[in-house]
Amino acid sequence: MFKILIIDDDPIVRMALKNTLQKQGYDVSVASDGEEGIILAKQLQPALIICDWMMSGLDGLEVCRQIKSNPNLATTFFILLTARGAAPGEERDRVQGLDAGADEFVSKPIEVNEIKARVRAGLRLHQLHQDLQNQKQALQILNQDLQTQKQILETELSEAAGYVRSLLPPPLSDTISTEALFLPSIQLGGDCFDYYWIDDEHLAIYLLDVSGHGVGSALLSVSVLNVLRSQSLPKTDFCQPSQVLSTLNQSFQMENHNDKYFTIWYGVYNRIQRRLVYANAGHPPAVLLSHTSEQDIVVQKLDSLSCPIGFLPDDEFEDNTVEIEENSTLYIFSDGVYEVPTLDGEIWGLNALIDLLTRYTKTNNCYLKQVLAAIHSVSARTKFDDDLSILKVSF
Template sequence: MTQILVIDDDPTIRLVLTKALQKQGYQVTVAKDGKEGIEQAQRLRPALIISDWMMPHMDGLQVCQWVKANPDLSTTFFLLLTARGDIEDRVIGLDTGADEFLSKPIEIDELNARVRAGLRIHQLNQELHSSKQILEAELADAAEYVRSLVPSPVTSKPATIEWRFIPSKQLGGDCFDYYWLDADHLAIYLLDVSGHGVGAALLSVSMLNLLRSRSLPNTNFHQPKEVLKALNQSFQMNYQRQHYVDKYFTIWYGVYHRVKRRLVYASAGHPPAVLVSGTNAGNTLVKKLKTPGLPIGMFPEAEYADDSCEIKALSSLYVFSDGIYEINLPDGTLWGLDDFIKRVIYYRQKQTANLDHLLDDIRTLNGKDSFEDDLSLLQIIFG
């Protein structure tokens, strides 16, 4: 039976409302003031509250503020009972959080109509709240699944690798991997699918499995530009038409030759990887590693190119998604790539610093518990 709470300091009004509502089949509980009303609301979690505006000690607006601030009563419909008819008064009530008004003297037909409408809205809000909880649970499960696929850190020579991955609240399409193609060649890549949600995450996982299994036909995985070209062709044929219309993804892919100490790389619309050599301010060298190329899935005729660079001893390579530096600051400005690189250099020059210190700094800049986009960061230190 639907639970309705009536809060009014006038016993006659309480009796009139109780009789009218019980006649419609509702279960009614009454409270004689705001304090008792809050106690009853906490206990009952009613579908609808009818509260008088003018009451001693705690008025209806204060009760309304408390109800709307309570997560357990987020779907409760609040109907404010008042003899005030001025527009200014109703604006105040709406700004406080009231959902509807009921004028004094009470017209029973109007009461019943407003209660029925309020209960319909309450039911819709409950369904939306339930759907939101289910969606959040699904996103959390998807994020956990994506996290389970990331590789383990590497602590042995010739390269030590660690990473940090923080899914956004909506879950994006970041994923990354690294593995030895043979005894001398280490492949490293990070990709970022457009959009958010489970669809973006599933596409990123599909690409991860495709690369991890090396199932792209006629592809030399030692040559980054060939890998990107094959990915683009495969995406056009097997993914774009069937499952992921209007989707695309960016990627940075590199192959390190441990004997020659040379890194060959290519990118498709992805932020540049950053290579940092030297350990102090006097000899630090920074190089952005990026090649021209459109994101995978945009155009079937897209072309990709390789580039290469020498890797000096104790150099560090940072590969990341744009979620780590596209941060809206409180003053309205955007924290950008160059700001992030400066922060990387600063922490690298501090011998005791690590990725957690860097991310704590970025969290502070973000000013919120969650990020707008997935945040992925790889750090490869070459011995």
């Protein structure tokens, strides 16, 4: 039931309005002057106030100002009663009333049907304001809940990202040394790499890139890493890259892994024979840089034409072999390293990356932090759209 407050110093008007509105089903209270009206308004917080303009003490304008300045009463619909009908200053008076916060004016003598209609209209507007306020509060609560959930999710993602990083191998630093750069585009990415000794002679090296980003891609990436690191693929010679990729392809078909697939470059280095056998499933070519002299460098792209893992269940993969000269460097990377939008609107590209690696190798040890700085310098964006992973193996 709507609460209505009538403020008028005329007892006859008060009684007439109260009886009329009570018959309409409203909860009606009355006050005989402005000060009493303000006190009652604060106590009752009515939906609508009808107040006489001309009263002794506080007049209707001042009552209206104080009511509207109170945050708890700001949406109360305020009707000013005026006897100023068609007087020459009527327009100026209404401006005064509107400036004070009045929502409606009713002229005396009061016509019963008019006041009923004005009250109904005022209460509809008040209800609309209340509904909007309720919706605003509900949205604020929802926003707070979302912020809390976001913080929880970010914490969990950060922990998950830390776990993924903890799985990456420590650097090698003997006759074979390694350096790696792992930069997900978001907290969890689909790139992953590893290297480990299969036996005393053979070092396995690979880098994979799962389609998409986020938790699903990271989970598949970690699953593949664990399978390869534990060498748990059945009937698989892990020294034979084509066989490893074939078994992976049978085990990780898209239809069984939420339509996710992955590319992978997988190689096995024989340290006695100084020979690298490799296979590639839809991954960017690895790049081998070999010194023929202090300033001359031979560049070889270690590529193949096979599909990514998960596309075709019976796809075939082939082994390729390359001899590793002394002081050679192998770079394996995801496509996020070179598919970088530049300031002129072009894509930086694989050839530009190879030129950069070759140029840096001629002048210094080509630390990957320098490579990353160079990529940032040509990129049109501060954050990369794709995961960025690069593995450097120095023989």
